[in-house]
Amino acid sequence: MFNWKLKDVIMVCIFSVVFSFIYLWGVYFANFLATVLAPFGFAPYAYEIVFGIWFMASTFVPYIIQRSGVAVVAEVLSAVIEVIMGNMFGPIVILSGIIQGMGPELVFAKGKYRDFSMKNMCLAALFACIFSFVWGYVRGGFSKFTPMYLLGMFVVRAISSVLFAGVLSKVLAEKLAKTGALSSYSLGQEEIDE
Template sequence: MKQKHWELKDVIMMAILGAVFAAVYLAVFEGGLALSTLLTPFGLAPYGFELIYGVWFMASTLAAYIIRKPGVALITEVLAAAVELLLGNSGGMTVVLTGVIQGLGAELAFAAFRYRKWNLLSMSLSGIFSAILIFCFELYYLSYYLVSPSVLAGQLAVRFLSAIVFSGIICKLAGDGLAKTGVVKSYAIGATVKTARVYDEEE
Protein backbone atom coordinates (compact mmCIF):
# COMPACT_ATOMS: atom_id res chain seq x y z
CA MET A 1 0.00 0.00 0.00
CA LYS A 2 3.02 2.30 -0.23
CA GLN A 3 2.25 4.11 -3.44
CA LYS A 4 3.76 7.56 -3.24
CA HIS A 5 2.74 9.18 -6.49
CA TRP A 6 -0.53 11.04 -6.79
CA GLU A 7 -3.36 9.90 -8.97
CA LEU A 8 -5.92 12.16 -10.57
CA LYS A 9 -8.38 10.89 -7.96
CA ASP A 10 -6.19 12.21 -5.16
CA VAL A 11 -5.73 15.59 -6.80
CA ILE A 12 -9.43 16.11 -7.39
CA MET A 13 -10.13 14.97 -3.84
CA MET A 14 -7.69 17.57 -2.55
CA ALA A 15 -9.17 20.27 -4.77
CA ILE A 16 -12.71 19.50 -3.69
CA LEU A 17 -11.81 19.30 -0.01
CA GLY A 18 -10.01 22.60 -0.53
CA ALA A 19 -13.15 24.11 -2.07
CA VAL A 20 -15.38 22.85 0.74
CA PHE A 21 -13.07 24.25 3.36
CA ALA A 22 -12.63 27.53 1.53
CA ALA A 23 -16.37 28.05 1.90
CA VAL A 24 -16.16 27.04 5.57
CA TYR A 25 -13.21 29.40 6.10
CA LEU A 26 -15.10 32.32 4.65
CA ALA A 27 -18.19 31.61 6.72
CA VAL A 28 -16.08 31.23 9.84
CA PHE A 29 -14.27 34.46 8.99
CA GLU A 30 -17.57 36.32 9.17
CA GLY A 31 -18.37 34.59 12.45
CA GLY A 32 -14.97 35.48 13.85
CA LEU A 33 -15.48 39.04 12.76
CA ALA A 34 -18.76 39.20 14.63
CA LEU A 35 -17.06 37.73 17.69
CA SER A 36 -14.15 40.15 17.57
CA THR A 37 -16.44 43.10 16.91
CA LEU A 38 -18.20 42.25 20.16
CA LEU A 39 -14.82 42.26 21.88
CA THR A 40 -13.59 45.44 20.17
CA PRO A 41 -14.73 47.91 22.87
CA PHE A 42 -12.56 46.02 25.34
CA GLY A 43 -9.61 46.03 22.95
CA LEU A 44 -9.72 42.24 22.90
CA ALA A 45 -10.63 41.99 19.21
CA PRO A 46 -7.78 39.58 18.26
CA TYR A 47 -8.95 36.97 20.77
CA GLY A 48 -12.16 36.57 18.80
CA PHE A 49 -10.14 35.10 15.95
CA GLU A 50 -7.73 33.16 18.14
CA LEU A 51 -10.62 31.12 19.56
CA ILE A 52 -11.51 29.74 16.13
CA TYR A 53 -8.08 29.89 14.51
CA GLY A 54 -7.80 26.12 14.45
CA VAL A 55 -10.53 25.95 11.81
CA TRP A 56 -8.03 27.28 9.28
CA PHE A 57 -5.80 24.25 9.78
CA MET A 58 -8.55 21.71 9.19
CA ALA A 59 -8.32 21.26 5.41
CA SER A 60 -4.70 20.13 5.44
CA THR A 61 -5.08 17.83 8.42
CA LEU A 62 -8.24 16.14 7.20
CA ALA A 63 -6.95 15.62 3.65
CA ALA A 64 -3.67 14.21 4.93
CA TYR A 65 -5.57 11.94 7.30
CA ILE A 66 -7.63 10.52 4.45
CA ILE A 67 -5.09 10.29 1.63
CA ARG A 68 -1.93 9.74 3.72
CA LYS A 69 0.67 10.65 1.15
CA PRO A 70 3.54 13.12 1.48
CA GLY A 71 2.72 16.64 0.34
CA VAL A 72 -1.04 16.28 0.65
CA ALA A 73 -1.33 18.56 3.67
CA LEU A 74 0.62 21.34 2.00
CA ILE A 75 -1.11 21.21 -1.37
CA THR A 76 -4.62 20.99 0.07
CA GLU A 77 -4.10 24.02 2.27
CA VAL A 78 -2.73 25.99 -0.69
CA LEU A 79 -5.67 24.96 -2.86
CA ALA A 80 -8.13 25.93 -0.12
CA ALA A 81 -6.43 29.31 0.17
CA ALA A 82 -6.51 29.78 -3.61
CA VAL A 83 -10.22 29.07 -3.76
CA GLU A 84 -10.75 31.39 -0.80
CA LEU A 85 -8.99 34.16 -2.71
CA LEU A 86 -11.12 33.50 -5.79
CA LEU A 87 -14.31 33.70 -3.76
CA GLY A 88 -13.28 37.18 -2.67
CA ASN A 89 -12.04 37.13 0.90
CA SER A 90 -11.18 40.32 2.70
CA GLY A 91 -7.81 39.17 4.00
CA GLY A 92 -6.08 40.14 0.80
CA MET A 93 -3.65 38.58 -1.63
CA THR A 94 -1.45 36.98 0.94
CA VAL A 95 -4.10 34.46 1.85
CA VAL A 96 -2.33 32.15 -0.60
CA LEU A 97 0.96 32.75 1.15
CA THR A 98 -0.57 32.05 4.56
CA GLY A 99 -1.94 28.88 3.01
CA VAL A 100 1.57 27.84 2.04
CA ILE A 101 2.88 28.61 5.52
CA GLN A 102 0.12 26.77 7.36
CA GLY A 103 0.31 23.84 5.01
CA LEU A 104 4.06 23.68 5.52
CA GLY A 105 3.56 23.54 9.28
CA ALA A 106 1.09 20.68 8.98
CA GLU A 107 3.34 18.88 6.53
CA LEU A 108 6.32 19.17 8.87
CA ALA A 109 4.44 17.49 11.68
CA PHE A 110 3.45 14.52 9.55
CA ALA A 111 6.95 14.34 8.08
CA ALA A 112 8.37 14.24 11.60
CA PHE A 113 6.53 10.94 12.03
CA ARG A 114 7.82 9.83 8.61
CA TYR A 115 4.24 9.67 7.36
CA ARG A 116 3.60 6.58 9.47
CA LYS A 117 1.63 7.85 12.43
CA TRP A 118 -1.89 9.03 11.70
CA ASN A 119 -3.49 9.58 15.06
CA LEU A 120 -4.68 12.28 17.41
CA LEU A 121 -1.12 13.13 18.43
CA SER A 122 0.26 13.71 14.95
CA MET A 123 -2.85 15.59 13.88
CA SER A 124 -2.80 17.89 16.90
CA LEU A 125 0.90 18.43 16.35
CA SER A 126 0.27 19.41 12.76
CA GLY A 127 -2.19 22.03 13.97
CA ILE A 128 0.30 23.34 16.52
CA PHE A 129 3.12 23.53 13.97
CA SER A 130 0.84 25.47 11.63
CA ALA A 131 -0.05 27.80 14.48
CA ILE A 132 3.61 28.47 15.31
CA LEU A 133 4.63 29.17 11.71
CA ILE A 134 1.69 31.41 10.96
CA PHE A 135 2.22 33.33 14.19
CA CYS A 136 5.82 34.10 13.26
CA PHE A 137 4.59 35.35 9.92
CA GLU A 138 1.91 37.55 11.45
CA LEU A 139 4.37 39.00 13.91
CA TYR A 140 6.03 40.60 10.92
CA TYR A 141 3.25 40.96 8.39
CA LEU A 142 0.51 42.43 10.58
CA SER A 143 3.19 44.17 12.70
CA TYR A 144 1.95 42.41 15.80
CA TYR A 145 5.17 43.41 17.50
CA LEU A 146 3.50 46.77 18.04
CA VAL A 147 1.22 44.96 20.48
CA SER A 148 2.53 44.23 23.96
CA PRO A 149 4.18 40.81 24.54
CA SER A 150 1.81 39.68 27.29
CA VAL A 151 -1.17 40.01 24.95
CA LEU A 152 0.76 38.09 22.27
CA ALA A 153 1.56 35.23 24.64
CA GLY A 154 -2.11 35.00 25.55
CA GLN A 155 -3.05 34.95 21.88
CA LEU A 156 -0.61 32.17 21.12
CA ALA A 157 -1.87 30.04 24.01
CA VAL A 158 -5.49 30.38 22.89
CA ARG A 159 -4.44 29.59 19.33
CA PHE A 160 -2.70 26.35 20.39
CA LEU A 161 -5.80 25.24 22.22
CA SER A 162 -7.95 26.01 19.21
CA ALA A 163 -5.55 24.13 16.91
CA ILE A 164 -5.78 21.00 19.07
CA VAL A 165 -9.55 21.12 19.26
CA PHE A 166 -10.22 21.77 15.57
CA SER A 167 -7.42 20.15 13.60
CA GLY A 168 -6.83 17.40 16.16
CA ILE A 169 -10.05 16.26 17.73
CA ILE A 170 -12.68 17.42 15.26
CA CYS A 171 -10.72 16.38 12.15
CA LYS A 172 -10.08 12.95 13.62
CA LEU A 173 -13.78 12.51 14.36
CA ALA A 174 -14.73 13.74 10.89
CA GLY A 175 -12.20 11.44 9.20
CA ASP A 176 -13.30 8.41 11.21
CA GLY A 177 -16.91 9.25 10.55
CA LEU A 178 -16.22 9.38 6.82
CA ALA A 179 -14.34 6.09 6.96
CA LYS A 180 -17.28 4.44 8.68
CA THR A 181 -19.63 5.45 5.89
CA GLY A 182 -17.38 3.57 3.50
CA VAL A 183 -17.00 6.29 0.86
CA VAL A 184 -13.27 6.59 1.37
CA LYS A 185 -12.63 2.88 0.99
CA SER A 186 -10.28 3.41 -1.92
CA TYR A 187 -8.04 5.74 0.07
CA ALA A 188 -5.44 4.80 2.66
CA ILE A 189 -7.74 5.63 5.55
CA GLY A 190 -10.30 3.09 4.33
CA ALA A 191 -7.89 0.24 5.00
CA THR A 192 -7.81 1.01 8.70
CA VAL A 193 -11.52 0.94 9.39
CA LYS A 194 -13.91 -1.94 9.09
CA THR A 195 -17.10 -0.95 7.40
CA ALA A 196 -20.35 -2.82 7.73
CA ARG A 197 -20.64 -5.41 4.97
CA VAL A 198 -23.77 -6.15 3.10
CA TYR A 199 -23.86 -9.67 1.73
CA ASP A 200 -25.94 -10.48 -1.26
CA GLU A 201 -28.30 -13.38 -0.91
CA GLU A 202 -26.97 -14.77 -4.16
CA GLU A 203 -23.54 -15.40 -2.71
Protein backbone atom coordinates in the same frame (compact mmCIF):
# COMPACT_ATOMS: atom_id res chain seq x y z
CA MET B 1 3.02 15.33 -8.76
CA PHE B 2 4.88 13.48 -6.01
CA ASN B 3 3.46 9.94 -5.93
CA TRP B 4 -0.17 10.97 -6.22
CA LYS B 5 -2.80 9.09 -8.18
CA LEU B 6 -5.63 10.74 -10.10
CA LYS B 7 -8.08 9.85 -7.32
CA ASP B 8 -5.82 11.72 -4.85
CA VAL B 9 -5.84 14.86 -6.98
CA ILE B 10 -9.63 14.71 -7.27
CA MET B 11 -10.07 14.11 -3.53
CA VAL B 12 -7.76 17.01 -2.63
CA CYS B 13 -9.71 19.28 -5.00
CA ILE B 14 -13.08 18.23 -3.55
CA PHE B 15 -12.03 18.78 0.06
CA SER B 16 -10.28 22.05 -0.81
CA VAL B 17 -13.57 23.38 -2.14
CA VAL B 18 -15.37 22.24 1.01
CA PHE B 19 -12.77 23.83 3.28
CA SER B 20 -12.72 27.07 1.28
CA PHE B 21 -16.39 27.56 2.23
CA ILE B 22 -15.63 26.71 5.86
CA TYR B 23 -12.65 29.10 5.85
CA LEU B 24 -14.68 31.94 4.39
CA TRP B 25 -17.41 31.35 6.96
CA GLY B 26 -14.66 31.49 9.63
CA VAL B 27 -13.56 34.92 8.39
CA TYR B 28 -17.05 36.36 8.69
CA PHE B 29 -17.64 34.72 12.05
CA ALA B 30 -14.29 36.08 13.35
CA ASN B 31 -15.28 39.57 12.15
CA PHE B 32 -18.54 39.29 14.07
CA LEU B 33 -16.67 38.16 17.19
CA ALA B 34 -14.18 41.03 16.76
CA THR B 35 -17.06 43.49 16.79
CA VAL B 36 -18.38 41.95 20.00
CA LEU B 37 -14.94 41.90 21.69
CA ALA B 38 -13.73 45.33 20.48
CA PRO B 39 -15.25 47.37 23.34
CA PHE B 40 -13.26 45.23 25.79
CA GLY B 41 -9.96 45.61 23.91
CA PHE B 42 -9.88 42.00 22.76
CA ALA B 43 -10.83 42.25 19.08
CA PRO B 44 -7.62 40.45 17.94
CA TYR B 45 -8.61 37.48 20.10
CA ALA B 46 -11.67 36.91 17.92
CA TYR B 47 -9.45 35.64 15.13
CA GLU B 48 -7.40 33.54 17.53
CA ILE B 49 -10.54 31.77 18.76
CA VAL B 50 -11.35 30.48 15.26
CA PHE B 51 -7.82 30.25 13.86
CA GLY B 52 -7.73 26.46 14.13
CA ILE B 53 -10.56 26.24 11.60
CA TRP B 54 -8.18 27.70 8.99
CA PHE B 55 -5.73 24.81 9.50
CA MET B 56 -8.22 21.99 9.08
CA ALA B 57 -7.48 21.24 5.41
CA SER B 58 -3.81 20.76 6.29
CA THR B 59 -4.60 17.95 8.75
CA PHE B 60 -7.93 16.46 7.60
CA VAL B 61 -6.98 15.90 3.94
CA PRO B 62 -3.51 14.41 4.62
CA TYR B 63 -5.09 11.99 7.10
CA ILE B 64 -7.22 10.66 4.25
CA ILE B 65 -4.72 10.76 1.37
CA GLN B 66 -1.54 9.95 3.38
CA ARG B 67 0.90 11.19 0.73
CA SER B 68 3.61 13.84 0.62
CA GLY B 69 2.64 17.40 -0.22
CA VAL B 70 -1.06 17.03 0.60
CA ALA B 71 -1.01 19.35 3.64
CA VAL B 72 0.48 22.27 1.70
CA VAL B 73 -1.50 21.71 -1.51
CA ALA B 74 -4.85 21.30 0.27
CA GLU B 75 -4.24 24.41 2.39
CA VAL B 76 -3.12 26.53 -0.59
CA LEU B 77 -5.91 25.36 -2.87
CA SER B 78 -8.48 26.09 -0.13
CA ALA B 79 -6.98 29.57 0.24
CA VAL B 80 -7.05 30.23 -3.53
CA ILE B 81 -10.72 29.26 -3.78
CA GLU B 82 -11.51 31.29 -0.66
CA VAL B 83 -9.90 34.37 -2.24
CA ILE B 84 -11.85 33.84 -5.47
CA MET B 85 -15.06 33.66 -3.42
CA GLY B 86 -14.34 37.02 -1.85
CA ASN B 87 -12.10 36.78 1.20
CA MET B 88 -11.57 40.41 2.17
CA PHE B 89 -7.88 39.89 2.97
CA GLY B 90 -7.13 39.16 -0.67
CA PRO B 91 -4.29 37.15 -2.24
CA ILE B 92 -2.05 37.39 0.85
CA VAL B 93 -4.23 34.55 2.18
CA ILE B 94 -2.59 32.26 -0.41
CA LEU B 95 0.86 32.93 1.09
CA SER B 96 -0.63 32.29 4.52
CA GLY B 97 -1.94 28.98 3.18
CA ILE B 98 1.57 27.93 2.15
CA ILE B 99 2.96 28.79 5.57
CA GLN B 100 0.08 27.16 7.44
CA GLY B 101 0.42 23.96 5.41
CA MET B 102 4.17 23.69 5.95
CA GLY B 103 3.92 23.00 9.69
CA PRO B 104 1.68 19.92 9.40
CA GLU B 105 3.59 18.79 6.31
CA LEU B 106 6.80 18.57 8.36
CA VAL B 107 5.09 16.64 11.16
CA PHE B 108 3.50 14.14 8.77
CA ALA B 109 6.73 13.78 6.77
CA LYS B 110 8.59 12.90 9.96
CA GLY B 111 6.14 10.01 10.45
CA LYS B 112 6.51 9.05 6.76
CA TYR B 113 2.82 9.92 6.23
CA ARG B 114 1.75 6.90 8.30
CA ASP B 115 1.41 8.33 11.82
CA PHE B 116 -2.01 9.92 12.17
CA SER B 117 -2.49 9.18 15.84
CA MET B 118 -4.39 11.76 17.87
CA LYS B 119 -1.07 12.90 19.32
CA ASN B 120 0.46 13.45 15.87
CA MET B 121 -2.65 15.16 14.51
CA CYS B 122 -2.57 17.58 17.46
CA LEU B 123 1.18 18.09 16.98
CA ALA B 124 0.58 18.89 13.29
CA ALA B 125 -2.11 21.38 14.31
CA LEU B 126 0.27 22.95 16.82
CA PHE B 127 2.97 23.30 14.15
CA ALA B 128 0.46 25.04 11.88
CA CYS B 129 -0.23 27.36 14.80
CA ILE B 130 3.46 28.11 15.40
CA PHE B 131 4.25 28.71 11.72
CA SER B 132 1.22 30.95 11.30
CA PHE B 133 1.90 32.89 14.50
CA VAL B 134 5.46 33.68 13.43
CA TRP B 135 4.09 34.80 10.05
CA GLY B 136 1.45 36.88 11.84
CA TYR B 137 4.12 38.51 13.96
CA VAL B 138 6.17 39.43 10.89
CA ARG B 139 3.26 40.55 8.72
CA GLY B 140 0.50 41.50 11.15
CA GLY B 141 2.16 44.06 13.38
CA PHE B 142 2.01 41.90 16.50
CA SER B 143 4.98 43.84 17.89
CA LYS B 144 2.56 46.57 19.02
CA PHE B 145 1.08 44.19 21.61
CA THR B 146 2.52 43.67 25.08
CA PRO B 147 4.29 40.34 25.70
CA MET B 148 1.45 39.11 27.95
CA TYR B 149 -1.21 40.07 25.39
CA LEU B 150 0.80 38.24 22.72
CA LEU B 151 1.21 35.20 24.93
CA GLY B 152 -2.55 35.15 25.49
CA MET B 153 -3.15 35.35 21.74
CA PHE B 154 -0.77 32.47 21.12
CA VAL B 155 -2.33 30.28 23.82
CA VAL B 156 -5.84 30.87 22.44
CA ARG B 157 -4.65 30.13 18.89
CA ALA B 158 -2.87 26.97 20.07
CA ILE B 159 -6.01 25.71 21.84
CA SER B 160 -8.14 26.51 18.77
CA SER B 161 -5.61 24.73 16.53
CA VAL B 162 -5.52 21.56 18.59
CA LEU B 163 -9.31 21.45 18.97
CA PHE B 164 -10.24 22.15 15.35
CA ALA B 165 -7.29 20.97 13.23
CA GLY B 166 -6.19 18.22 15.60
CA VAL B 167 -9.12 16.63 17.41
CA LEU B 168 -12.06 17.64 15.19
CA SER B 169 -10.24 16.87 11.92
CA LYS B 170 -9.32 13.38 13.14
CA VAL B 171 -12.82 12.64 14.43
CA LEU B 172 -14.53 13.92 11.25
CA ALA B 173 -12.19 12.00 8.94
CA GLU B 174 -12.81 8.78 10.86
CA LYS B 175 -16.57 9.33 10.86
CA LEU B 176 -16.47 9.92 7.10
CA ALA B 177 -14.39 6.76 6.66
CA LYS B 178 -17.00 4.73 8.55
CA THR B 179 -19.59 5.66 5.92
CA GLY B 180 -17.59 3.76 3.30
CA ALA B 181 -16.93 6.90 1.24
CA LEU B 182 -13.17 6.46 1.67
CA SER B 183 -12.99 2.72 1.00
CA SER B 184 -10.21 3.14 -1.56
CA TYR B 185 -7.95 4.75 1.06
CA SER B 186 -6.08 3.20 3.97
CA LEU B 187 -8.18 5.15 6.47
CA GLY B 188 -11.40 3.91 4.90
CA GLN B 189 -10.22 0.31 4.92
CA GLU B 190 -9.12 0.53 8.57
CA GLU B 191 -12.47 1.95 9.67
CA ILE B 192 -14.45 -0.67 7.73
CA ASP B 193 -12.32 -3.51 9.20
CA GLU B 194 -13.06 -2.35 12.77
